[in-house]
Amino acid sequence: MMRRLAPIAAVAALAVAPLVLDTYATAILTRILVYALLAASLDLLVGITGLPSLGHGAYFGTGAYAAGWLAVHVTANAPAGLAAAVVASAIVAVIAGSVCVRARGVFFLMLTLAIGEIVEQLAQSWHSVTGGSDGLYGIPAARLGATALTDVSAIAWYVLAVFVVGMAALRCIVRSPLGQALRGIRDNEARMSALGYRTYHYKLAVFVIAGAIAGLAGGLLAAQQRLVTPADLGFSSSAPILLAVIIGGEATPWGPCLGAAVVVILRDVFGPSLGGHGSFVLGAVFVATVFVMPGGLARLRRKGQGQT
Amino acid sequence: MPAWLDTHFISLLNGLAIGSLLFILAVGLSLIFGMMDVLNLAHGVLFLIGAYVAWWFAGENPSMLQFLGALVIAGAIGVLAGLGLSLTTERLARRSHLDQALLTLGLALIAGDALSAAFDNDVHTINPPPGLDGSVLLLGKAYPVYRLLLIGLGGVLATIVHLVVERTSLGALVRATVADRHMVLSIGVDDRKVKMVVFAVGALLATTAGVLGAPVYGARPGLDSTALILALVVVVIGGLGSVRGALFGALVIGEIESLGRALLSNLASFVLFGALAVVLVLRPRGLFGASTGART
Amino acid sequence: MTAAAPGAVLACTGLARAFGALRAVDGVDLSLPPGARHALIGPNGAGKSTLFKLLAGGLRPSAGRVWLDGRDVTRLSDARRARLGIGQTFQHSSLFLSMTAAENVALAAQRTLGQPWSPVPRTRVAVQRRVEQLLAEVGLAERGATAVGALSHGECRQLELAVALATAPRVLLLDEPAAGMSPAESARFAELIRKLPADITMLFVEHDLDLVFRLATRVTVLHLGKVLRSGAPEEIQGSAEVQEAYLGTGRRADLFLTDGDPGQPGARGAAEGG
Numbered sequence: 001m002m003r004r005l006a007p008i009a010a011v012a013a014l015a016v017a018p019l020v021l022d023t024y025a026t027a028i029l030t031r032i033l034v035y036a037l038l039a040a041s042l043d044l045l046v047g048i049t050g051l052p053s054l055g056h057g058a059y060f061g062t063g064a065y066a067a068g069w070l071a072v073h074v075t076a077n078a079p080a081g082l083a084a085a086v087v088a089s090a091i092v093a094v095i096a097g098s099v100c101v102r103a104r105g106v107f108f109l110m111l112t113l114a115i116g117e118i119v120e121q122l123a124q125s126w127h128s129v130t131g132g133s134d135g136l137y138g139i140p141a142a143r144l145g146a147t148a149l150t151d152v153s154a155i156a157w158y159v160l161a162v163f164v165v166g167m168a169a170l171r172c173i174v175r176s177p178l179g180q181a182l183r184g185i186r187d188n189e190a191r192m193s194a195l196g197y198r199t200y201h202y203k204l205a206v207f208v209i210a211g212a213i214a215g216l217a218g219g220l221l222a223a224q225q226r227l228v229t230p231a232d233l234g235f236s237s238s239a240p241i242l243l244a245v246i247i248g249g250e251a252t253p254w255g256p257c258l259g260a261a262v263v264v265i266l267r268d269v270f271g272p273s274l275g276g277h278g279s280f281v282l283g284a285v286f287v288a289t290v291f292v293m294p295g296g297l298a299r300l301r302r303k304g305q306g307q308t
Numbered sequence: 309m310p311a312w313l314d315t316h317f318i319s320l321l322n323g324l325a326i327g328s329l330l331f332i333l334a335v336g337l338s339l340i341f342g343m344m345d346v347l348n349l350a351h352g353v354l355f356l357i358g359a360y361v362a363w364w365f366a367g368e369n370p371s372m373l374q375f376l377g378a379l380v381i382a383g384a385i386g387v388l389a390g391l392g393l394s395l396t397t398e399r400l401a402r403r404s405h406l407d408q409a410l411l412t413l414g415l416a417l418i419a420g421d422a423l424s425a426a427f428d429n430d431v432h433t434i435n436p437p438p439g440l441d442g443s444v445l446l447l448g449k450a451y452p453v454y455r456l457l458l459i460g461l462g463g464v465l466a467t468i469v470h471l472v473v474e475r476t477s478l479g480a481l482v483r484a485t486v487a488d489r490h491m492v493l494s495i496g497v498d499d500r501k502v503k504m505v506v507f508a509v510g511a512l513l514a515t516t517a518g519v520l521g522a523p524v525y526g527a528r529p530g531l532d533s534t535a536l537i538l539a540l541v542v543v544v545i546g547g548l549g550s551v552r553g554a555l556f557g558a559l560v561i562g563e564i565e566s567l568g569r570a571l572l573s574n575l576a577s578f579v580l581f582g583a584l585a586v587v588l589v590l591r592p593r594g595l596f597g598a599s600t601g602a603r604t
Numbered sequence: 605m606t607a608a609a610p611g612a613v614l615a616c617t618g619l620a621r622a623f624g625a626l627r628a629v630d631g632v633d634l635s636l637p638p639g640a641r642h643a644l645i646g647p648n649g650a651g652k653s654t655l656f657k658l659l660a661g662g663l664r665p666s667a668g669r670v671w672l673d674g675r676d677v678t679r680l681s682d683a684r685r686a687r688l689g690i691g692q693t694f695q696h697s698s699l700f701l702s703m704t705a706a707e708n709v710a711l712a713a714q715r716t717l718g719q720p721w722s723p724v725p726r727t728r729v730a731v732q733r734r735v736e737q738l739l740a741e742v743g744l745a746e747r748g749a750t751a752v753g754a755l756s757h758g759e760c761r762q763l764e765l766a767v768a769l770a771t772a773p774r775v776l777l778l779d780e781p782a783a784g785m786s787p788a789e790s791a792r793f794a795e796l797i798r799k800l801p802a803d804i805t806m807l808f809v810e811h812d813l814d815l816v817f818r819l820a821t822r823v824t825v826l827h828l829g830k831v832l833r834s835g836a837p838e839e840i841q842g843s844a845e846v847q848e849a850y851l852g853t854g855r856r857a858d859l860f861l862t863d864g865d866p867g868q869p870g871a872r873g874a875a876e877g878g
Binding site: 172173176178179180181184186187190191192193195196197 | 662
């Protein structure tokens with residue numbers, strides 16, 4: 001009973017938060033939600049299917065650029081922006097995934113890293129569309145119907161709503177027959193093949209789904225930040241989000257979200273006061289996690305209960 | 309001489325120079341990965357360390373002695389770093405290879421940040437030492453002597469590495485471990501010592517590449533990511549644990565980066581991805597990687 | 605030794621596989637009629653596991669062909685062959701370690717009975733029923749909710765069989781199904797296999813000659829990648845060349861019986877050679 005109530009209580013608390021917190025804290029909370037959705041989408045690949053991606057930022061960034069570009073050039077309509085984000089990132093994910101999912105384990109990691117960087121380089125050089133290294137700035141506020149989302153609280157609620165929908169979709173997939181098949185591939189791909197599963201197709205499918213949801217999160221980033229830079233696409237985005245999944249706990253319902261909160265707080269809240277050395281602390285936290293807390297934060301409480 | 313060769317001669321040579329540098333950088337990564345399944349994501353930061361050592365020790369206009377000194381210091385740091393990395397990842401040897409790779413990532417983040425702190429975020433240029441800073445006329449065009457030296461060095465190092473791997477017993481051990489690590493273990497060889505040697509040498513080559521590359525690329529933040537990615541693409545295309553593969557991959561990528569950018573500018577990134585994709589679709593283990601014939 | 609007989613469910617002709625200079629499988633012909641209980645035996649290194657992989661599709665042959673119901677499946681992947689009706693168990697239990705016994709079987713059953721692509725959680729009654737039925741059949745009725753890591757070795761082998769049966773295969777390739785089992789477990793396991801539906805065609809590799817002679821209607825002996833002898837169990841037991849292949853030409857009288865009850869302890873010891 002408690003387990004079912006907890007998420008509802010959490011969402012309720014998050015909904016009330018903007019009314020209670022100041023502007024800065026609300027903005028941080030919104031950022032956390034965006035990255036939490038991104039981390040959860042990555043966990044579908046890493047924790048559930050066993051495909052460790054170091055290039056997930058590419059789909060996040062593609063979604064952000066797509067939503068941003070649409071808002072600047074066509075319409076600031078929020079749902080349209082999200083739709084553009086999802087479609088664009090899904091297309092890139094299909095192309096990249098068709099190559100990447102032929103590999104496994106660390107080899108897959110290498111490929112996703114390389115492709116992520118190539119996508120970032122593309123964003124750097126394609127001035128006309130992406131604005132090059134200056135990024136896509138001056139993105140107008142997203143509009144829901146007639147209202148422009150300029151108020152920090154309004155943005156927070158908008159992001160929360162999409163976050164809930166995205167997380168619900170992810171939880172749904174994880175508990176479905178598809179999710180079970182993906183876990184089977186993670187545990188023993190050879191056996192899945194021997195049982196008649198076309199594992200390549202499943203892996204490609206999850207790669208695209210994860211990429212699309214990452215793109216959705218990217219659309220939210222564009223609405224909140226109103227600026228998209230190549231850094232949102234590349235290693236500086238992909239690495240922390242993978243670390244977030246690991247620190248928080250792979251294949252756990254809320255671990256990746258916790259991890260994302262840790263990463264955002266370390267980098268954005270404490271980073272400036274650490275003299276911009278957020279990366280250092282992140283790296284240190286990560287090394288500590290790997291040695292001291294295998295299984296991440298979420299598993300500290302659930303030690304010995306086995307995996308999802 | 310055909311017209312296009314004339315126009316692009318410089319780019320072609322640059323491609324060879326970049327390729328040589330990439331080879332020196334990537335061969336260590338390839339062997340470490342091929343042997344131990346450890347993906348050393350700190351490889352890029354080692355390159356950057358080499359570059360910063362060159363700038364810090366040798367300065368912007370180094371004498372030959374200073375430059376050589378920088379090479380020695382960077383080399384020593386490389387060996388120590390390699391041994392350190394080998395020991396730290398060894399502690400995770402029983403866990404997944406992913407954990408080891410991510411550990412090197414965490415260490416790379418720490419090191420990268422430390423370098424930023426120590427050397428600020430400016431771009432530092434280093435000029436080649438006197439004697440190597442001139443140009444030479446090739447086919448009517450002036451070409452920097454230093455880059456020709458790089459091409460030569462690449463060839464020499466490739467030969468040395470090839471001879472060591474193919475003709476010495478250490479090399480045989482390396483090849484055997486790439487082919488079947490468990491078999492090597494079962495004949496009583498302590499693979500940890502072999503791992504330490506390979507890691508140390510690989511790291512040494514990476515820092516050396518950083519120093520050698522300093523007159524071309526300078527020293528600046530972000531160089532570590534670029535170096536890492538290019539090295540990874542070289543290793544993926546060339547195949548794990550293969551020296552020949554690393555050389556071939558390095559030359560191909562070198563030319564794509566040089567000739568490709570000259571001809572296609574922004575589209576060169578597509579060519580890079582395209583090359584990666586084509587190789588992987590046709591030969592999933594890389595062009596020279598070990599093939600087991602299994603239908604995976 | 606004969607070419608693919610018409611009506612054979614699974615057959616191979618001239619199947620070969622070389623690893624460099626080593627010819628692990630060197631021109632093997634095999635033919636399984638429907639409902640066959642065919643055993644594949646041979647000393648270690650004879651090529652049995654390699655032959656299995658070639659038949660199931662995990663390995664590409666250097667030469668020769670594999671036929672399923674008269675259809676050439678040589679170029680098909682193992683997943684494709686599985687969908688056409690080949691099921692297999694592995695010598696080293698190949699299970700899904702993060703899941704329970706029931707979930708393992710369900711994952712296999714879901715491929716044919718459930719909707720494996722569905723991204724929406726659903727409980728398919730047909731799958732649940734099949735899982736319960738299979739677990740009961742292999743003797744794991746009470747162990748469905750146990751994690752695989754907590755199962756004993758014998759239970760893992762039983763689960764291995766249940767998983768393979770879950771997709772309702774027409775041909776079952778069993779690679780040393782009773783490996784590592786105690787005599788009592790082995791005997792129970794033999795009963796289990798004996799009770800499988802008669803329309804399933806079975807090819808199994810076993811070192812436990814007890815099991816072989818209890819279950820098989822036909823035995824093929826593999827040696828150095830080639831078929832040494834193929835025939836009824838009694839024929840094989842009495843064959844001098846088979847004994848020689850297992851034991852060399854030294855003293856063997858007290859190890860391998862040339863006549864008498866296959867249930868004698870002596871018959872099992874022969875497998876340790878090669």
